Amino acid sequence: MTTVDLPLLPLGRGRDLTAERGVECPGDLPPASDPTLVARAAAAKAALGEKLFVLGHHYQRDEVIQFADVTGDSFKLARDAAARPEAEYIVFCGVHFMAESADILTSPHQKVVLPDLAAGCSMADMARLAQVEDAWDALADAGIADVVVPVTYMNSSADIKAFCGRNGGAVCTSSNAEVALEWAFDQKPDAKVLFLPDQHLGRNTAVLKMGMSLADCVVWDPRQPNGGLTTDELRDARMILWKGHCSVHGRFRADVVDELRATIPGVTILVHPECTHDVVLKADLVGSTEFIIKTVEAAPAGTSWAIGTELNLVKRLAAQHPDKRITFLDRTVCYCSTMNRIDLPHLVWALESLVAGHEVNVIRVDPDTEHHAQVALQRMLELPGRSHRD
Numbered sequence: 001m002t003t004v005d006l007p008l009l010p011l012g013r014g015r016d017l018t019a020e021r022g023v024e025c026p027g028d029l030p031p032a033s034d035p036t037l038v039a040r041a042a043a044a045k046a047a048l049g050e051k052l053f054v055l056g057h058h059y060q061r062d063e064v065i066q067f068a069d070v071t072g073d074s075f076k077l078a079r080d081a082a083a084r085p086e087a088e089y090i091v092f093c094g095v096h097f098m099a100e101s102a103d104i105l106t107s108p109h110q111k112v113v114l115p116d117l118a119a120g121c122s123m124a125d126m127a128r129l130a131q132v133e134d135a136w137d138a139l140a141d142a143g144i145a146d147v148v149v150p151v152t153y154m155n156s157s158a159d160i161k162a163f164c165g166r167n168g169g170a171v172c173t174s175s176n177a178e179v180a181l182e183w184a185f186d187q188k189p190d191a192k193v194l195f196l197p198d199q200h201l202g203r204n205t206a207v208l209k210m211g212m213s214l215a216d217c218v219v220w221d222p223r224q225p226n227g228g229l230t231t232d233e234l235r236d237a238r239m240i241l242w243k244g245h246c247s248v249h250g251r252f253r254a255d256v257v258d259e260l261r262a263t264i265p266g267v268t269i270l271v272h273p274e275c276t277h278d279v280v281l282k283a284d285l286v287g288s289t290e291f292i293i294k295t296v297e298a299a300p301a302g303t304s305w306a307i308g309t310e311l312n313l314v315k316r317l318a319a320q321h322p323d324k325r326i327t328f329l330d331r332t333v334c335y336c337s338t339m340n341r342i343d344l345p346h347l348v349w350a351l352e353s354l355v356a357g358h359e360v361n362v363i364r365v366d367p368d369t370e371h372h373a374q375v376a377l378q379r380m381l382e383l384p385g386r387s388h389r390d
């Protein structure tokens with residue numbers, strides 16, 4: 001059976017807490033023009049003291065990052081939160097799937113707050129549990145479900161992580177995707193991998209890191225009957241890539257790489273593996289958010305860089321490294337619109353609500369989903385070698 005799925009709701013409207021979708025903020029937000037917002041956020045943070053731990057993802061705005069106790073990628077932040085059990089409230093300046101992961105990895109007494117519930121992730125939204133279960137049924141009908149190992153990128157909802165946990169699979173980050181795939185192919189003779197939800201990370205890892213061919217990869221389109229694939233195509237494939245992508249990293253184009261090489265002498269092109277395969281092929285360096293930050297930090301003064309990742313991070317790197325020429329790898333502005341939902345008014349509202357004793361926007365993963373998602377996360381943590389940072 002093919003599930004009829006609804007299109008994405010417009011951000012900030014409607015309500016669907018089961019998905020990474022736009023939902024309305026339940027509170028009265030202070031106006032963005034309020035000149036006391038910075039002071040109010042600082043006062044609320046001080047009042048909460050050790051009870052509060054604020055996490056800031058690298059893609060967050062500077063106005064929010066200034067209040068973060070720690071910055072990082074989604075997995076690092078969730079682990080940082082777990083390492084602070086004295087913090088009753090974890091305010092996660094990031095998006096919904098990150099807050100879910102933090103809830104899964106922290107203790108039951110810790111409450112994870114997402115300042116704006118409309119901060120979802122379009123990539124995570126592209127793989128809904130009902131769609132994935134339909135795909136799994138189709139793989140069973142094709143006679144291959146027994147050899148398929150599901151692997152999901154960290155950037156997925158908790159129920160997709162739980163699906164992987166329940167079905168012998170694991171979670172991966174953009175740093176350990178290669179090791180996770182090696183692990184998955186070792187699980188069964190003639191194993192195949194169902195890679196969720198980012199087709200680009202899956203393809204780039206399979207082809208560029210593991211030596212597979214593009215022909216080894218097929219794309220499962222959840223909106224087509226049988227994923228748009230024949231039974232023979234499914235049986236012949238080694239990687240079944242879910243048709244999902246990041247709406248930010250999917251914007252970078254190979255012709256812009258050519259253009260920048262022609263106009264900036266000696267420029268090094270540095271991109272995230274969520275970019276499309278043709279862009280990654282043209283880049284000089286490919287790696288996770290943490291890899292991008294460390295590479296720029298280690299670069300000599302006077303070097304030139306064109307970076308293909310979210311614009312808040314690229315602007316911050318440019319401001320922090322005025323001795324290097326740092327260019328954004330897109331002709332237009334390219335923020336993550338859902339990451340940008342977390343702004344100062346939402347942060348102030350969330351913090352002041354906690355000070356007043358009102359727990360708002362607490363993200364809770366149900367116990368069964370949490371258990372199975374933890375199984376998939378634990379398999380990732382047990383992978384050999386490599387950093388688990390994305």
Ligand code: SF4
Binds near residue numbers: 246247336
């Ligand atoms: S940058 Fe892409 S993957 Fe990250 S939260 Fe935004 S849409 Fe999702």
